[in-house]
Amino acid sequence: GQEFRFGHCRVQGVELQKLRKAFWTVKDTVQAQDHNTSVRLLRKEILQNVSDAESCYFIRSLLKFYLKTVFKNYYNKTTELQILRSFSTLTNNFIVIISKLQPSEENEMFSIIESAHRQFLHFQGAFKQLDTDAALTKAIGEMDILLTWMEKYYQ
Amino acid sequence: LADGVAVLPAPQNLSVHSANMKHLLTWSPVVVPGEIIYYSVEYQGEYEILYLSHLWIPSHWCSSTKGPQCDITDDITATVQYNLRVRATLGSQTSAWSTLEHPFNRNSTILTPPKIKVTKDGFHLVIELEDLGPQFEFYVVYWRNEPGAKEHVQVVKSGGIPVHLETMEPGARYCMKAQTFVKAIERHSAFSQAECIEVQGDAL
Numbered sequence: 288g289q290e291f292r293f294g295h296c297r298v299q300g301v302e303l304q305k306l307r308k309a310f311w312t313v314k315d316t317v318q319a320q321d322h323n324t325s326v327r328l329l330r331k332e333i334l335q336n337v338s339d340a341e342s343c344y345f346i347r348s349l350l351k352f353y354l355k356t357v358f359k360n361y362y363n364k365t366t367e368l369q370i371l372r373s374f375s376t377l378t379n380n381f382i383v384i385i386s387k388l389q390p391s392e393e394n395e396m397f398s399i400i401e402s403a404h405r406q407f408l409h410f411q412g413a414f415k416q417l418d419t420d421a422a423l424t425k426a427i428g429e430m431d432i433l434l435t436w437m438e439k440y441y442q
Numbered sequence: 443l444a445d446g447v448a449v450l451p452a453p454q455n456l457s458v459h460s461a462n463m464k465h466l467l468t469w470s471p472v473v474v475p476g477e478i479i480y481y482s483v484e485y486q487g488e489y490e491i492l493y494l495s496h497l498w499i500p501s502h503w504c505s506s507t508k509g510p511q512c513d514i515t516d517d518i519t520a521t522v523q524y525n526l527r528v529r530a531t532l533g534s535q536t537s538a539w540s541t542l543e544h545p546f547n548r549n550s551t552i553l554t555p556p557k558i559k560v561t562k563d564g565f566h567l568v569i570e571l572e573d574l575g576p577q578f579e580f581y582v583v584y585w586r587n588e589p590g591a592k593e594h595v596q597v598v599k600s601g602g603i604p605v606h607l608e609t610m611e612p613g614a615r616y617c618m619k620a621q622t623f624v625k626a627i628e629r630h631s632a633f634s635q636a637e638c639i640e641v642q643g644d645a646l
Contacts, residue, residue, distance in 0.1 A: 302577075302626060354493065359493045372517075375489065375490065378493075379522045380519070382522055
């Protein structure tokens with residue numbers, strides 16, 4: 288079957304189509320709340336600058352941020368059942384992915400880890416420049432950008 | 443009674459029966475003679491447990507159901523721990539919640555050997571596997587039933603469709619068996635019983 292291959296990190300047991308379907312059911316609702324259409328957090332140059340070797344570190348930082356900051360705070364903004372169910376599918380599968388991302392931390396990896404972290408900080412920096420609610424809404428709305436980027440590593 | 447007001451008892455004996463990735467939550471019914479009791483089921487995944495423990499999500503199919511059971515398959519959408527709870531309702535009366543004693547993880551589902559149907563279409567050896575849904579793949583092992591015969595393995599991506607395995611030789615006897623594999627939980631079932639079929643005609 289298919290699996291995620293972020294550099295030398297392997298993740299099995301998560302079906303990307305299920306994540307896409309979960310987000311697709313709420314995409315329009317969520318993205319309609321984003322009024323900062325000229326701003327993008329997951330900018331093209333950030334994603335393009337993440338090399339294959341860096342991808343494991345980058346996705347780990349990004350998913351942790353989404354779980355601990357984005358989803359956690361956005362959940363309080365919604366009581367809509369379909370959104371709760373879709374987010375439950377996304378967040379719990381992200382927990383599975385993170386639990387299986389075990390990048391090796393050998394010394395010569397330091398430059399790769401640092402570069403991946405720099406790309407994540409670009410994203411986080413853009414997030415912090417927005418008002419909190421606007422940033423949460425935009426980050427959630429950009430899930431399709433994230434899932435599309437993750438698809439490159441789904442083989 | 444509580445302060446003289448009848449209190450509806452909470453459902454008891456919650457348990458999950460899970461086989462081939464179909465998960466059924468069951469409980470002992472609350473009985474009030476002459477009355478129909480409705481039940482509500484809610485769930486929390488590991489994320490909600492860790493980060494939003496106050497948050498419970500109503501079950502897809504059982505936010506108000508009569509039977510003392512609930513198909514929670516569509517609620518369990520990740521291979522993590524899930525908390526589940528049920529309460530009873532009778533008119534304006536609502537019971538306390540009863541929570542499943544141990545969290546449920548779908549990687550504990552029972553995987554049964556798949557049913558297989560072996561046929562031949564002329565000299566073509568054909569197998570049809572039980573349709574268990576999109577999460578299932580099948581490993582089919584087949585061999586020519588003679589000493590020293592080599593085993594062949596073929597992965598079949600879905601059940602319910604006849605699959606051509608091999609062109610048989612006249613007079614030969616072929617056998618096969620199959621097991622399921624579930625990607626989402628990275629587990630496979632035991633093999634089915636072997637089934638054999640023979641082709642008429644003189645062996646070459």
